[in-house]
Amino acid sequence: MGTEVAAFRGVGKSYGRVRAVDGLDLVLRPGETVALLGPNGAGKSTSLDLLLGLREPDQGSVSLFGGSPREAIAAGRVGAMLQSGGLMADVKVRELVKLACDVHPRGRSVTGVLTDAGITELADRRVDKLSGGQEQRVRFALAIAGANDLIVLDEPTTGMDVSVRQAFWASMRAQADAGRTVLFATHYLEEADSIADRVLVLHRGRLIADGSSAEIKARAGARRVAFELHDVDLPPAAGPIEEHVLRTLPGVQSLDVTARVPGVRTVRIRTADADASVAGLYRAGLYPRGLEVTALGLEQAFLAITGEQDHQDAEHQDTEHQDAVKETVR
Numbered sequence: 628m629g630t631e632v633a634a635f636r637g638v639g640k641s642y643g644r645v646r647a648v649d650g651l652d653l654v655l656r657p658g659e660t661v662a663l664l665g666p667n668g669a670g671k672s673t674s675l676d677l678l679l680g681l682r683e684p685d686q687g688s689v690s691l692f693g694g695s696p697r698e699a700i701a702a703g704r705v706g707a708m709l710q711s712g713g714l715m716a717d718v719k720v721r722e723l724v725k726l727a728c729d730v731h732p733r734g735r736s737v738t739g740v741l742t743d744a745g746i747t748e749l750a751d752r753r754v755d756k757l758s759g760g761q762e763q764r765v766r767f768a769l770a771i772a773g774a775n776d777l778i779v780l781d782e783p784t785t786g787m788d789v790s791v792r793q794a795f796w797a798s799m800r801a802q803a804d805a806g807r808t809v810l811f812a813t814h815y816l817e818e819a820d821s822i823a824d825r826v827l828v829l830h831r832g833r834l835i836a837d838g839s840s841a842e843i844k845a846r847a848g849a850r851r852v853a854f855e856l857h858d859v860d861l862p863p864a865a866g867p868i869e870e871h872v873l874r875t876l877p878g879v880q881s882l883d884v885t886a887r888v889p890g891v892r893t894v895r896i897r898t899a900d901a902d903a904s905v906a907g908l909y910r911a912g913l914y915p916r917g918l919e920v921t922a923l924g925l926e927q928a929f930l931a932i933t934g935e936q937d938h939q940d941a942e943h944q945d946t947e948h949q950d951a952v953k954e955t956v957r
């Protein structure tokens with residue numbers, strides 16, 4: 628277990644009838660920078676709360692560094708930046724950071740923390756006079772006030788403008804480069820794509836994808852094929868038949884055709900097999916102009932994976948419903 632930073636084993640957590648986390652199995656290893664993605668209500672914050680021992684699972688177990696979350700926190704191995712909870716009001720930033728450094732079992736120097744969080748110039752400002760983005764950076768400073776081995780961040784860049792966000796990620800990356808494990812929940816998929824070396828996708832409390840950003844994109848499998856069809860290139864009978872041809876090309880998952888210029892249609896296809904789709908286009912006698920084949924971005928891959936899961940869940944519910952009806956009829 629020495630190589631485990633954190634482990635969820637068969638973890639479940641419900642709030643009344645809402646199943647927020649449903650059978651979560653997951654191990655975090657030292658030095659990883661891990662992004663936790665998922666639509667609203669997917670169970671991200673609940674999972675982080677369970678990891679930090681702020682909530683107890685109904686099922687399964689959560690461990691940190693081979694012990695309980697509480698033990699790991701008491702030993703000063705974990706720093707966290709959560710969405711909830713206000714900051715102390717009547718103090719200056721430096722005083723608040725000093726307090727956090729003093730009470731931490733492995734507290735760092737105040738100057739080092741202010742520098743690493745990029746808030747040296749805010750040190751003499753009152754905490755209650757900060758902007759939302761500045762407040763977030765102070766919260767981050769509190770999360771790195773000690774020599775933690777794991778840093779947990781729940782939507783850390785909410786409220787930060789683009790430049791502050793970039794500076795924030797540079798600070799965070801320095802923490803990861805120092806060998807710390809970082810786990811962050813985010814709704815900004817480009818952050819996950821550029822910062823994390825591992826991406827987890829939660830959906831209705833279940834882990835539906837776990838891998839590098841490239842693996843998640845590949846897992847979504849799809850590529851986008853875009854081209855133009857010019858009427859002058861088409862056989863006379865083209866029209867609705869041609870849309871049917873496009874829709875039934877090998878690998879096609881979705882099709883979008885727009886006609887902004889008379890005589891020219893722009894076609895965008897999402898396909899699981901770009902080579903086969905393109906070969907099929909030519910076989911059908913179509914002449915695609917300006918053909919482009921691109922991989923899906925993480926955002927589209929995320930939408931594809933979660934959409935696919937919604938579809939499977941709906942089918943499963945349908946089957947269950949039909950089974951229940953059959954049972955009633957019998």
Ligand SMILES: Nc1ncnc2c1ncn2[C@@H]1O[C@H](COP(=O)(O)OP(=O)(O)OP(=O)(O)O)[C@@H](O)[C@H]1O
Pocket residue numbers: 642645646647665666667668669670671672673674
């Ligand atoms: N204290 C609570 N009491 C009742 N239900 C809760 C509570 N906290 C969360 N939930 C519900 O549990 C589910 C998971 O919520 P959670 O906050 O963990 O998701 P999330 O992925 O962090 O969402 P978001 O992206 O919107 O922050 C949701 O359906 C939510 O409404």
